[in-house]
Amino acid sequence: MTTPSAPMTSFAGTARLTRFTLRRDRVQLPIWVAGTTAMLAVSLSATREQYPTEADRIGALRGVVDSPALLLLRNAPTGASTGALGMFQILTFLAVLAGFMSTLAMVRHTRRNEEIGRAEMIGATMVGRYAGLSAAILVTVGANVVLAVLLTLTLVGAGEPAAGSVAAGAAVGATGMAFTAIAAVAAQVAQTSRAANGIAAVAVGVAFLVRGLGDAFGEIDPSGYTLTSAWPSWVSPIGWTAQVRPFAGDRWWVLALPLALFCAGVAVAFALTAHRDVGMGMIAARPGPAQAAPRLLNPLGLAWRLQRGILLGWVAAVTVLGVTIGSLSDTVEKALEDNSSAVETITRLSGGGGGDLVEAFYAAMMAVIGAMTSAFVVQALLRPRAEETEGRVEAVLATAIGRVRWLGGHLVVAAAGAAVLLGFAGVSAGLVYGLSTGDVGEKLAEQVAAAFVWLPAALIPGGLVVAVFGLAPRLTIGVGWAGFVVSLLLGQLGDLLNLPQPVRDVSPFSHVPALPAAEATATPLVVAVAVAVAVGAAGTAFFRRRDIVT
Known part of the structure; x- marks a missing residue:
């Protein structure tokens, strides 16, 4: 007499799929992480060389706070230390790179797998319904954690305060996690990887633009070289990155915003996964005409x-x-x-x-x-x-x-x-x-x-x-x-x-x-x-x- 096997759970096979996903991304994700880290290192070195004294940094920032165009491209300046000026120069770009890294990886390992039939083939084995999505989230979140650690170590190695360095790295990593959740939802809604990537890319672009408007219309502080962002910055995941204010107060509580978005988005993605067929999106692709033009x-x-x-x-x-x-x-x-x-x-x-x-x-x-x-x-x-x-x-x-x-x-x-x-x-x-x-x-x-x-x-x-x-x-x-x-x-x-x-x-x-x-x-x-x-x-x-x- 044989003993009946235990019922397969919805997450069965997640560990194996995670290893498989890591192997597939053994080149692309390291390039994203290393390139983003190198960008921070080069930018920080250039900032130190161009603005060696506090007077130089204050002079540069006094000109910046009156320029809506520059604030639209960067973010609100928060201080005159080398770390704060470095964050003004590069923090928004780091957040954008983390966003694109996360969205592309999520769609590649979810909607793309379904589109080419890989998910259906894997699903025919002893793999739970949520395993593929779970593996993609784990790998993408892991990439953001590694990125946050490397950014932190880069800043600490350059002589910046440890608290601000951790805040900067955590802010970028948390932003990447927020866009991970957005891409996870997009992969459930769209029926093609191209459409899912488009939705996610638009989300990153809109977040950048909304953050830019909030900074461009911000209020200059009494110091004359720092700025308090207007309300649009607070409705943008990229805006939250800057509102952590690394090296200028280190507002740790702001990290709760992207993490809350991550949790909510992941919950929505799992709920949508349970209510659709493999290969189909929540919004079905429109059928074309019977005869081509x-x-x-x-x-x-x-x-x-x-x-x-x-x-x-x-x-x-x-x-x-x-x-x-x-x-x-x-x-x-x-x-x-x-x-x-x-x-x-x-x-x-x-x-x-x-x-x-x-x-x-x-x-x-x-x-x-x-x-x-x-x-x-x-x-x-x-x-x-x-x-x-x-x-x-x-x-x-x-x-x-x-x-x-x-x-x-x-x-x-x-x-x-x-x-x-x-x-x-x-x-x-x-x-x-x-x-x-x-x-x-x-x-x-x-x-x-x-x-x-x-x-x-x-x-x-x-x-x-x-x-x-x-x-x-x-x-x-x-x-x-x-x-x-x-x-x-x-x-x-x-x-x-x-x-x-x-x-x-x-x-x-x-x-x-x-x-x-x-x-x-x-x-x-x-x-x-x-x-x-x-x-x-x-x-x-x-x-x-x-x-x-x-």
Whole structure:
């Protein structure tokens, strides 16, 4: 007589799946953690070198508190110590990186597993219903804990107070955990990993923007160089990171906010998991029409259909940003004309192009839009890899359409989409700026030129994506985003981080003329176009000769 086995629990197999998840992420998560930690170390070193005395730090912060644009990009300054100034320089960016690391990992190990059938195959074994979600949460939370510890050790090793160092590391780690929960819910709601990643990315972006508005409209403290954030910062997970105020009071109780969001989000994710079928989302994908439109019979039309939703979302974002930038001309001129420290900071952000303060401000803001455009190009050119892994490209290539035509459709849409984004940004900023000065024609032409000068450099990270897609397709996502982040750090933030010029020159963003603060030169633009075309062509050639890899 055999003894009946114990009933399988909903969490059965969690430990084994956690080990499996760790093995799958043995490269990507360490890169995220190490890169974020290195970014803190470099930024802190640059801050110490640029502002060695308290008087230097106070002078810099007095110029910053009057600049809504700089506060929108950073966070509210809380003190003049090296640690507090370092947190003003980098804390928000660390929180954003932790958010993206967490959301991408969660979706990859939940919704993505269901989308490609891995979850169903694993579920056929002795594995409980909650095991996959539990393993993904444990691994992602563990990555955030390791990140928090390494950030803390980096700050302590640089000579900063232990309490503030722990507060800074815990704030970033807790923010990552909050976005872990948001991504866990998104993975239950959406039916595709692309949609889930989109929801999570929007959550990170909105949190950054809301936090920025709260800091931009904050109230200057009597000291004249610190700021009390307005209420929007308190409804943003990224805003909570700054409200911990490392090295300026260490408000530990604020950590309860992201941890509460984490607990609530995880509870919702488990509840949704129990009420849906494997492979299905709470919001079912809409069925398409019975007959496809004629434009879908060619690669360009198909690529446009796949990319149009992303492009429209990016267009809305850059248009709103362009309008905001265009409306700040009077604020910048009146608030910063007597602040030499702010002038220096904005000039460094604009690439040192010279010119008056307003022109340097617009050059710096167009550099931000150029980076956003490059992010769109990378995202758009990752779609061919998704089509390959999901098995759809084989059906397309089984027809008379060749590989070059199929990939070329995505290349055209990505490049044209980048031009459209820059056009909307330049036109919206130029129109609002021109209306405020009474010279619409001149300002419109000026801002459109300042936007379009970023197109060649924005395409180079996309060329890298195509090259990796053709040569080593399984590395496309990781290397593609890593190339973009490295280009951004070296080019856009290299001067602020005080990196050597040869290191900054590695980034295509370092060679863009800082219009309208500087004169346009054709050579770097022509070279950037040649590099983007050459790298993309090489990737296309590699793709023609390799097997389809799922």
